[in-house]
Amino acid sequence: MSLPASEPIPLPEEELPPARRRRLRRMVIPEHHDEQSAFLDDLGERTTPGAEFFLSALLAGLVTGIALMLDSPALVVLAALLAPFMAPVLGMGVAGVAGSTGFLLRSLVSALIGGLIFFLTGTLTGIPARLFVLNGWVQLSYLLRLDGFSLLLLSLGTVFSTVLLARSTHQRPLVSSVAMAYALFLPLGAAGYGLTSGVPLPWYNGMVVFLIGLAVAALLGAITLVILGLRPLNGLSYLFTGAYMTIVVTALVIWLSGGIPTIQLPEMTPAQLPQAPAQVSAGSQPSPTPAELSATPSVSPTVTLTATATPTRTLIPTNTPTMTVTPQPTPVWARINVKGSNGAVIRAEPGYNAAIVKSLLNGIIVEVLSDVATADGATWVKIRTADGVEGWIVRNLLATATPAPGW
Incomplete structure (x- = not known):
């Protein structure tokens, strides 16, 4: 005689319906041991990107390339607004707390694919830019530049997005995600545009900005979740967070030591500007004209004949050097x-x-x-x-x- 089980026996994964199997693979923690595990799994599900993530990245990448071609700050802002919700970047912070290797890899690959879309659209818009007279590259230099203001913007956007995502289960923090997209994805679009447009700026700076920003966002996302009361679940949690911190600290040391090239627009100081010709004041001698400069001063030789009883001597004239001044055209x-x-x-x-x-x-x-x-x-x-x-x-x-x- 068999006794009924006190709890239902879970079916093996291969016997589950297809939709259930797909959801099980997307879960951060397949088995919920406590309330925190269930909460982290819910965060993981909300930070898993869908098809709209990649479509929005394609549209925003094209607008980024056009904005750089026209050097338009308004279109740069529009590109940041059209950028997708930075779900996979926030998911890397969730994976850091949960210690889930699979979810970390899925989030990282999704973020890299989104960045690759921005890079490729930037290269496409940079090719026709070689055929026209460029309006300038002020916006391009801003996006390729790694500075404290960009890191501050990314840090604030990551912290606010993580807090709002953890506190609200129904809304996505789209406003703060715009700041993250501006500091992460738009530099990759600028890198692709700089690669094919022929602009004499270090285009690879955009890739450096993206990789450093990705590590900063993942680290701040994990730290913010810990501050909100979510403790690291296992040893991998500390390993992932430590890896984020190592990358960030190493990049900052290289940056502060001058290892990452800085980008500045070409400028000329007043001392480097050509000086205008000095004006002739009243009472001063005017400068000689080209006709006067071309005049060749010469001295005619003199021959003196003396009639005396002594033999007559003729003085032989000496050669007088002739000075010729070649007039230079007025610049x-x-x-x-x-x-x-x-x-x-x-x-x-x-x-x-x-x-x-x-x-x-x-x-x-x-x-x-x-x-x-x-x-x-x-x-x-x-x-x-x-x-x-x-x-x-x-x-x-x-x-x-x-x-x-x-x-």
């Missing part, structure tokens, strides 16, 4: 004046596909040389910067007081 100065943008680039040869030599902001003074060429339907002139760099620029992007010779 023509111009300033960068690009309407609707903050600067322009100069290239090694005439043409939009030529290599970029340097970027110049609006208002910078340059010397216009005599070389003029026509390429790609535009008139190009050769210029020289204050630090001696020469290159070609579209003539319409310069403003001069008087037209240069040959214009």
Whole structure:
């Protein structure tokens, strides 16, 4: 005679319905030992990304590339708003507390796939950017830069998102997730755009910013959950959290020691700007004109004949050196004046596909040389910067007081 069991005997996993098996594999802790385990499993389910995560990443990545092409801060903000909810990044913090290797790998892979979508869309939008005159790369330099403000924005977004996710079981903290997306995914889009657009900035900085930010977010998410009262469940919890902390501390040491290159827009100090020709004040001697400089002073030799009883001697004139002053053309100065943008680039040869030599902001003074060429339907002139760099620029992007010779 068999006695009824006091508790139902769980079925083996292979005998469960397909939907039940899939949910069991997604669970952070398959067997709920206490209330905390059930709560962590609920957090894991809410931080598991769905198809909308990857679709939103695709849309936001395209907007990011267009924003960088137009150098538009408004479109950068729009891209951050369209970015997906940073569920897998928050899930890495949950996996750190729960000590679940499987859930950590799923969250990490999902975050990397989302970042890869941003990177690939950035590379696609960077290719056509080589065919046009760029408006500038102020927004690109901001996204590729690792600084304290970006880390602060990411830290606040992670802490608030984790707290709101743990306190509310029905709503996602979308507002604070925008700050996380701006500091994590948009730099990857900037890295892809910088790789294919030819902009002379270290595009790989975007990948460094993403990896460091990912470790910072996972560490802060796990610490926030511990502060909220969720204790680490096993030894893997301490191992994962320690790994997060090691990566963050190592990256910060490298950053503070100058190992990560800093990005700055090219600027010129007032001392580097060319000085305008000095004006002639009243009472002073005017500068000689080119015609006066070209005059060649000469001394005519004198021959003296003396009639005496003695033999006549003729003085042989000596050669007088002739001084010739070659007049130099008056340099023509111009300033960068690009309407609707903050600067322009100069290239090694005439043409939009030529290599970029340097970027110049609006208002910078340059010397216009005599070389003029026509390429790609535009008139190009050769210029020289204050630090001696020469290159070609579209003539319409310069403003001069008087037209240069040959214009």
